[in-house]
Amino acid sequence: MKTLVVFYSRTGNTRRMGELIAQKLHADIDEIIDQKSRSGIIGWILSGRDAMKEYLTKITFTKNPADYDLVIVGTPIWAGSCFSDLFDRK
Numbered sequence: 001m002k003t004l005v006v007f008y009s010r011t012g013n014t015r016r017m018g019e020l021i022a023q024k025l026h027a028d029i030d031e032i033i034d035q036k037s038r039s040g041i042i043g044w045i046l047s048g049r050d051a052m053k054e055y056l057t058k059i060t061f062t063k064n065p066a067d068y069d070l071v072i073v074g075t076p077i078w079a080g081s082c083f084s085d086l087f088d089r090k
């Protein structure tokens with residue numbers, strides 16, 4: 001079975017989990033890049049606001065999920081929601 005682990009990580013925790021899971025499952029791995037800068041305290045505030053107001057964000061990624069049998073998505077939780085809830089799918 002072809003497996004892909006995709007992750008978004010603002011501060012590295014989800015990255016570490018994604019890398020571990022991909023290694024254990026012999027899966028490919030891909031990082032989701034957010035078009036908004038979320039670094040530092042301003043990024044923290046922006047992320048909390050976006051999560052609470054459900055402001056969508058543009059993302060980019062490299063690998064095509066349709067090429068895989070199983071896709072595992074990892075994101076942090078912000079204000080009780082998965083960050084993936086904010087991905088702009090248009």
Ligand SMILES: Cc1cc2nc3c(=O)[nH]c(=O)nc-3n(C[C@H](O)[C@H](O)[C@H](O)COP(=O)(O)O)c2cc1C
Binds near residue numbers: 008013015044045080
């Ligand atoms: C704006 C903001 C809101 C958060 N809200 C929650 C939350 O509601 N529940 C929770 O368990 N953790 C919350 N966290 C903590 C992150 O989910 C946690 O630190 C996570 O491991 C960060 O992952 P990352 O290092 O991959 O970015 C929040 C973090 C941020 C920046």
